[in-house]
Amino acid sequence: MSATATAGESGLLPDATGHFGRYGGRFVPEALVAALDELDAAYRHAMADDAFQAEFGALLRDYAGAPSLLYRAERLSARVGAQILLKREDLNHTGAHKVRNVLGQALLSKRMGKNRVIAETGAGQHGVASATAAALLDLECVVYMGEVDTERQALNVARMRMLGATVVPVTTGSRTLKDACNEALRDWVANVAHTHYLLGTASGPHPFPSMVRDFVRGIGVEARQQCLDQLGRLPDAVTACVGGGSNAIGIFHAFVPDADVRLYGFEAGGEGVETGRHAASITGGSLGVLHGARTYLLQDADGQTLDSHSISAGLDYPAVGPEHAWLADAGRATYAPVTDAEAMDAFQLLCRTEGIIPAIESSHALAGTLKIIPALTEELGREPTIVVNLSGRGDKDVQTAGTYFGILDGRDGQHG
Amino acid sequence: MSIAVAFEKARAEGRALLVGCMPAGFPTVDGSIAAMTAMVEAGVDVIEVELPYSDPVMDGPVIQKASDIALANGVRLADGLRVIEAVAATGAPVVTMTYWNPIQKYGVDAFARDLAAAGGTGLITPDLIPDEADEWLAASDAYGLDRTFLVSPSSTDARIAMTVAHCRGFVYATALMGVTGAREQTSADAPALVRRVRAVTDLPVGVGLGVGNGAQATEVGSFADGVIVGSALIRCLLGAPDLAAGLDALRALSTELAAGVRAVRR
Numbered sequence: 001m002s003a004t005a006t007a008g009e010s011g012l013l014p015d016a017t018g019h020f021g022r023y024g025g026r027f028v029p030e031a032l033v034a035a036l037d038e039l040d041a042a043y044r045h046a047m048a049d050d051a052f053q054a055e056f057g058a059l060l061r062d063y064a065g066a067p068s069l070l071y072r073a074e075r076l077s078a079r080v081g082a083q084i085l086l087k088r089e090d091l092n093h094t095g096a097h098k099v100r101n102v103l104g105q106a107l108l109s110k111r112m113g114k115n116r117v118i119a120e121t122g123a124g125q126h127g128v129a130s131a132t133a134a135a136l137l138d139l140e141c142v143v144y145m146g147e148v149d150t151e152r153q154a155l156n157v158a159r160m161r162m163l164g165a166t167v168v169p170v171t172t173g174s175r176t177l178k179d180a181c182n183e184a185l186r187d188w189v190a191n192v193a194h195t196h197y198l199l200g201t202a203s204g205p206h207p208f209p210s211m212v213r214d215f216v217r218g219i220g221v222e223a224r225q226q227c228l229d230q231l232g233r234l235p236d237a238v239t240a241c242v243g244g245g246s247n248a249i250g251i252f253h254a255f256v257p258d259a260d261v262r263l264y265g266f267e268a269g270g271e272g273v274e275t276g277r278h279a280a281s282i283t284g285g286s287l288g289v290l291h292g293a294r295t296y297l298l299q300d301a302d303g304q305t306l307d308s309h310s311i312s313a314g315l316d317y318p319a320v321g322p323e324h325a326w327l328a329d330a331g332r333a334t335y336a337p338v339t340d341a342e343a344m345d346a347f348q349l350l351c352r353t354e355g356i357i358p359a360i361e362s363s364h365a366l367a368g369t370l371k372i373i374p375a376l377t378e379e380l381g382r383e384p385t386i387v388v389n390l391s392g393r394g395d396k397d398v399q400t401a402g403t404y405f406g407i408l409d410g411r412d413g414q415h416g
Numbered sequence: 417m418s419i420a421v422a423f424e425k426a427r428a429e430g431r432a433l434l435v436g437c438m439p440a441g442f443p444t445v446d447g448s449i450a451a452m453t454a455m456v457e458a459g460v461d462v463i464e465v466e467l468p469y470s471d472p473v474m475d476g477p478v479i480q481k482a483s484d485i486a487l488a489n490g491v492r493l494a495d496g497l498r499v500i501e502a503v504a505a506t507g508a509p510v511v512t513m514t515y516w517n518p519i520q521k522y523g524v525d526a527f528a529r530d531l532a533a534a535g536g537t538g539l540i541t542p543d544l545i546p547d548e549a550d551e552w553l554a555a556s557d558a559y560g561l562d563r564t565f566l567v568s569p570s571s572t573d574a575r576i577a578m579t580v581a582h583c584r585g586f587v588y589a590t591a592l593m594g595v596t597g598a599r600e601q602t603s604a605d606a607p608a609l610v611r612r613v614r615a616v617t618d619l620p621v622g623v624g625l626g627v628g629n630g631a632q633a634t635e636v637g638s639f640a641d642g643v644i645v646g647s648a649l650i651r652c653l654l655g656a657p658d659l660a661a662g663l664d665a666l667r668a669l670s671t672e673l674a675a676g677v678r679a680v681r682r
Contacts, residue, residue, distance in 0.1 A: 017547065027516050027543050029474045031568035031590055033575060172480050178471060182480075185473040192570065289517040289543075290471065302493045303521030304470040 013323065018206020021329065023322035026205040027289045032185075035192040040207040042112045047214060056107055056215075063136070064092050064099045066218060070226035070387070075353040082373045083385040085235065087223045087251060089392065090358065096392030097216055097247045098129040102198060104215030106133035109196035116140040116191070117198045120184040122149055122177035123313030124156025125396065126200030131165035133198075141165040144183040146176040149313070156396070174307055177317050181291050201244025202321035205292030209321050216250030223387050224254045236380060237262040237372070240389040241364040242335065243279065243315035245324045247391035252333060262334070262376070265324060266368030268310035269337030279308035280337040281320040282328050290319040296328075311340040311400065312360040314392070342367040344404055347394070359392030360400065366390075419537050419562055419585040422461055422509050423620040423641055432637030432677040435622055436460035436670060437513065437646035439468050440499040441491030442482040447659050449502045451666055455649065456508040458667045459674025463503050464540065464644065467496040467514035474515075474542035474566075478647040482654060493518055497534045504535030511564065511585070513540040519552075528555035538562025538585045546582040553582065564588045564622075567613055569605040580617040586642060587613055591623045607639045629669075633676030643677050 014020045026036060046052040060066040069088040077084045089097040109117050117139050121127030127143040134141035143160055147169040150157050157167050173179035188197040202212040220238070227235050238255050240248035242265040255261045270278035278284050285296040290305060297319035298306040308318040327333040343360060346367035350358050358366065365388050376384040394401065402408035426433035436455045442448050452463045466475075468483035468491055475483070496514075504510045512531060519527045519539075531539065538561045544552060546565055556563050562585025567576050569591070580587050591606035606623050613621050622642030627633055629648070636643045652669055656662030 025548050026545065027548060028545070029542055029568070029590070030545055030566045030575070030579065031570055033545060034568075034570040034572065172477060173470065173484060182471050182473050186476070189474070287520075289515075289520055291473075292543075299517065299521060301521070303518035304487060305517075 013326070014206065014210050018210070020209070020322045020326035023295050023325040024206055024209055024293050026292060027294065028205045028292045029189060031189045032192065032205070035188070036205055036207065038112065039196070039211070042108055043207055043211045046108055046111060052107065052111065056104055059103050059107070060100060060218065064103060066092065066100070067222040067226070068092055068219070070223055070230060072230070073354050076350060079349070079353055080370055080373055081377065082383055084369070085227070085385070085387045086356070086390045087219060087387055088390055089219060089247065090356070090362065090390050091393070094129045094132050095395060096125055096129070096359065097219055097250055097389075098126055098200065099132070100218060100250070101200070101212050101215045101246060102126070102129040102133040105196065105198045106137045106139060109139060109198065110137055112196065114194055114196040116142070116195045118142045118144065118184050118187050118195055119198045120177065120180040120200060121145050122180070122316055123396065124149070124153040124160065125314055125392070127165070127167070128156055128159045128163070130198050130200070131160040131163035134165060135163045142187070143167050144170050144180040144187070146170050146174070146180050148175045149177065149180070153313070176307070178291075178305060185291070201246040202249045202323060203244045203291060203293055203295070203319060209293065209323055212246055213249045213253055213323060216246050217253040219247070219250040219389065220252060220254030223251060227387065231385065234258055234261050235387045236384040237264060237376060237386045238389070239264040239266065239365050239369045239372075239386060241265070241315060241361045241391065242267050242282070242320060242324060243312070243317050243361065244319070245321035247389050249321060249323055251387070251389040252327070256332060263327070263332060264368060264372060265333055265335045266338045266364045267335055268308075268312055268315035268364060269339040269342075270309040270311070272339055273337045277309040278337060279310040279316050279318065281318065282324065282335040283337045285318070293322045295322045295325045296320055311343065311404070312364065314359065314361040315364065336368060336371070338364045338367045338371070342371075344401070346370060347401060348405070356390070357394035358390055359394050360397045362389070362391045417507065417509050419462065419509050419511060423586060426461060427641065431680050432640060433461045433620070433642040434459065434633065434674055434677045435462045435464050435511070435642050435644040436649050436673070437464035437466055437644065438649060439466040439479065439482045439486050440496035441468060441486035441489060442650070443485060443653060443659065444489060445491060445495050445499060448499055450659070450663060451653060452499070452503045453506055454663050454667050455670045456503070456506045458670035460508070460670050462509045462511060462642070464511050464513050464646070465496065465500050465503060466646075467493060467512060467518060469515040469518055472515060476647060478650050478654065482650045493522055497530055500531065500536045501534040509537050510535060511538050511540060511562070512536050513542065515542060516544045524551040525555045525558070528559040528561055532559040532561055536561070538564060540564040540566075540588055542566060546579055549582065556584070562586070566590050567609065569609050573612065576612055577616045580613060580619060583617070583619055586620040586622050587617065588644070589613060589621050589623045589640070591625050591636075606636065610640050630672040630676030630679070633673045634679045637677045637680040643673070645673055
């Protein structure tokens with residue numbers, strides 16, 4: 001695979017063994033290889049099967065609410081000096097783009113005859129989505145969640161249990177998302193014959209990065225068509241937040257062959273990349289291997305994984321999906337960090353101008369978008385048109401944001 | 417002594433070889449050297465030095481906890497190499513085990529060079545399969561190091577053949593579908609897996625995952641060339657009130673396991 005190959009001409013990347021250039025692959029115990037091969041075969045077969053596509057499409061439409069709206073945010077646009085279109089994934093069932101991935105994988109799990117799914121979750125969003133899909137498709141569901149996160153996100157633990165899932169608090173390591181991933185991998189090694197690992201983002205060993213991408217790439221396919229229908233042309237730029245990277249690859253992928261459409265991924269800069277307290281794997285990390293893939297990650301000089309930091313639980317992960325690492329190296333997408341403070345400013349701006357409370361994750365995409373408008377305007381010589389992936393809604397973040405703005409108990413805000 | 421010679425020696429004695437695993441730097445750098453030296457003195461044939469890694473997905477909670485303690489104490493990869501050197505000085509063959517990211521970060525060629533210089537005989541790679549191992553194949557050839565890849569009950573015959581073709585020294589058969597850690601029963605899958613490996617190679621086969629006492633060592637040693645024990649040995653130190661008590665428990669279990677592999681009747 002040469003670095004000049006065009007990504008996204010569907011089927012070109014990854015190569016047959018799951019590599020996006022030098023990224024991706026399979027860095028896993030041999031015990032998982034048979035299951036990954038089985039999953040890869042089932043996924044390829046399903047993607048080529050009209051019956052599977054019809055069932056998946058019907059669920060997305062009738063259950064999840066796809067296609068999500070492409071909304072022209074007039075008041076925000078007037079305020080920021082660009083035409084902003086919001087891809088309203090926040091309006092999906094369960095409140096985020098993640099429902100697309102879990103429905104796809106849950107259908108695939110059933111198709112493989114595996115009636116038990118396991119999932120990792122940080123703040124609980126992927127866990128809730130997994131529990132939802134498992135309830136709908138009658139699958140046993142076990143969710144691994146760091147003990148620290150179960151305490152921080154007690155409501156989501158309750159949601160998962162309401163939906164019939166078992167939540168297992170993880171007490172090893174840093175007791176957060178990366179440790180939940182480790183425990184899910186361990187469970188999978190032990191129970192692989194009857195269990196599918198419903199991975200929450202476009203990372204992990206092959207075929208997960210490409211499979212998850214294919215389940216979420218409808219975001220970009222829809223947005224591209226909606227632009228053509230509503231504007232009569234493609235946008236100047238498409239932006240998204242990047243943690244593991246599923247919502248970003250989901251909206252980017254259909255636009256990758258459109259060379260005039262700029263792609264921007266905004267990582268969680270936390271307190272600032274220079275402070276070391278961030279979750280920006282591409283802009284503040286280095287090449288390595290974590291959770292089955294070669295990619296960019298946060299690590300120390302000995303290759304030990306570093307803890308990530310972000311106000312957004314959904315971006316608080318020390319690595320990134322390998323296709324983003326490849327897109328960054330190839331120069332097809334641009335990645336930049338957005339700090340907690342910048343994200344929260346954008347969060348408040350969208351609340352006040354459009355009456356939409358975004359997820360803090362998606363607020364990173366908005367904040368990054370605001371930062372690129374001046375240069376883009378100058379480059380184009382006119383006001384740019386930008387599609388922002390509003391990947392999730394902010395209901396889950398009311399506690400965090402309310403505390404941040406100091407409005408939970410009526411006191412004056414420190415930041416507002 | 418090379419691993420191959422150690423296996424030949426055990427085979428000539430009509431017994432299985434005993435591999436004991438301990439993380440470098442647990443509970444301290446010197447403590448781990450003392451522990452591994454005690455294991456050698458009690459009859460453990462080969463020491464497997466695990467270099468601690470923050471996210472050891474193939475290992476169970478016991479090894480993760482020991483690794484976390486070592487890392488929290490600030491153990492670096494260079495300390496691990498120092499442990500290997502000290503243990504190799506006892507005369508027992510030392511094989512290393514660690515995950516791929518620390519090696520990639522250190523530099524694959526530099527790691528192979530420094531491991532060989534420290535007296536390590538080879539490397540067990542729990543999350544590196546031959547499919548992704550080009551750099552390691554080259555570096556291990558360059559420095560004359562053994563390569564132990566894992567085979568599993570779920571491996572196809574074709575993958576077993578491909579994997580053992582890339583091994584040198586011995587093959588590691590993960591006998592259970594699961595992570596490391598002592599269990600009540602060892603696996604019924606293990607003898608079948610060892611037979612499948614032997615069908616395609618003359619290399620010795622070590623069986624790991626699940627052995628915790630002398631009787632299990634005898635049982636596994638009856639069908640495998642090597643018996644690999646980790647979690648049960650580490651637990652001796654984890655559960656002890658102080659290092660001296662831990663070393664006593666470690667000596668006792670090592671002695672029991674060493675007797676176990678010598679009780680094998682073939």
